[in-house]
Amino acid sequence: MLSLLDYQIIGTLAYSAQFKFPLTKDEIFNRLLSSDQALLVKRNYMVDLEVAETSKKVPPLIKKDLEFGLKKLKRIGVVEELGGSFYLSACLKNNEELQNLIQQKKHKKRKSKKLKKQAWRLKTFFRKQPQILAAGFTGALAVDNPELEPDLDLIMIVQKNRLWLTRSVVLLRALILGKKRPFWEKNKKDKDQWCFNLWLEEGAMCLPNHQRNTYSAYEAAQINWFYDPYNFRAKFYQQNQWLEKYLAHFPLKRANDAPDAVVDNEFMEKSNKGGLLDYCAALLNKLIFFTWKLYLCHRNKIPLINLSLSQAFLHDDASYKQLLDEWHKQLNLVFVKLK
Numbered sequence: 001m002l003s004l005l006d007y008q009i010i011g012t013l014a015y016s017a018q019f020k021f022p023l024t025k026d027e028i029f030n031r032l033l034s035s036d037q038a039l040l041v042k043r044n045y046m047v048d049l050e051v052a053e054t055s056k057k058v059p060p061l062i063k064k065d066l067e068f069g070l071k072k073l074k075r076i077g078v079v080e081e082l083g084g085s086f087y088l089s090a091c092l093k094n095n096e097e098l099q100n101l102i103q104q105k106k107h108k109k110r111k112s113k114k115l116k117k118q119a120w121r122l123k124t125f126f127r128k129q130p131q132i133l134a135a136g137f138t139g140a141l142a143v144d145n146p147e148l149e150p151d152l153d154l155i156m157i158v159q160k161n162r163l164w165l166t167r168s169v170v171l172l173r174a175l176i177l178g179k180k181r182p183f184w185e186k187n188k189k190d191k192d193q194w195c196f197n198l199w200l201e202e203g204a205m206c207l208p209n210h211q212r213n214t215y216s217a218y219e220a221a222q223i224n225w226f227y228d229p230y231n232f233r234a235k236f237y238q239q240n241q242w243l244e245k246y247l248a249h250f251p252l253k254r255a256n257d258a259p260d261a262v263v264d265n266e267f268m269e270k271s272n273k274g275g276l277l278d279y280c281a282a283l284l285n286k287l288i289f290f291t292w293k294l295y296l297c298h299r300n301k302i303p304l305i306n307l308s309l310s311q312a313f314l315h316d317d318a319s320y321k322q323l324l325d326e327w328h329k330q331l332n333l334v335f336v337k338l339k
């Protein structure tokens with residue numbers, strides 16, 4: 001019989017399996033699915049398991065519990081381990097594949113380290129833009145798993161009434177540096193090297209209901225905050241406590257414990273002062289928003305619901321749905337074998 005913890009481990013490993021990404025024990029612990037999500041997985045797959053159908057809060061998990069669960073899953077053939085890395089047996093084609101995946105992971109980590117060195121150029125520019133409050137890597141690069149032709153996916157936190165104005169300034173800078181493909185070019189073979197896909201204003205960092213799912217939870221929890229002089233990572237997680245419904249180890253505590261996060265109250269007070277200049281900037285920001293909205297919806301097929309004055313989710317809905325579908329395919333491989 002499988003327990004609730006077993007389901008949490010299987011679901012976590014299956015999510016990473018779609019990216020061909022083995023996990024260490026610590027990585028599984030940090031990314032572990034919540035008990036609520038484990039119950040949903042249980043209901044979706046017809047396996048007779050002793051899992052209590054309850055919404056009551058589950059006691060906090062310790063790493064010894066995880067070790068016990070991994071040993072059990074290894075014993076019954078659900079999980080394979082090699083050199084401290086774990087992977088689902090049903091998702092492996094042969095015995096050598098796990099070794100290859102581990103080597104590939106090490107190679108990608110070295111590649112990721114080189115890519116992240118570009119952050120110094122971004123940080124230098126951001127320091128000269130007081131409306132930019134925080135920035136972080138998202139996607140594959142955030143977890144050191146870049147693609148063959150990688151780009152830098154970024155989240156940007158900006159001041160109130162400055163999102164679209166700031167975005168225009170940042171894109172112009174990226175264009176000048178050759179990190180952004182000119183929007184007037186029809187050739188789409190050349191990918192953008194810097195992709196500013198997620199924009200949030202300081203008072204609107206909570207993701208809306210239509211953006212809340214397993215994919216978004218992992219993306220949010222795994223953000224690599226490389227520029228955060230005012231501790232906005234903590235504010236971000238405080239405003240997104242819905243992550244607890246998806247992940248067992250909500251990253252709020254780790255954000256609050258960040259040693260380099262120091263709030264500059266004097267700066268924040270200055271940034272919130274009004275005046276004629278602020279009024280004009282807010283008005284210009286609104287005009288730029290309506291212009292960009294027409295362009296992004298028409299040319300880039302961004303859903304209208306993803307765009308507002310204070311938030312911008314610059315991806316279509318198909319991409320994350322494909323990832324969630326692939327996750328369920330990995331889960332299906334496991335439970336078909338168990339049956």
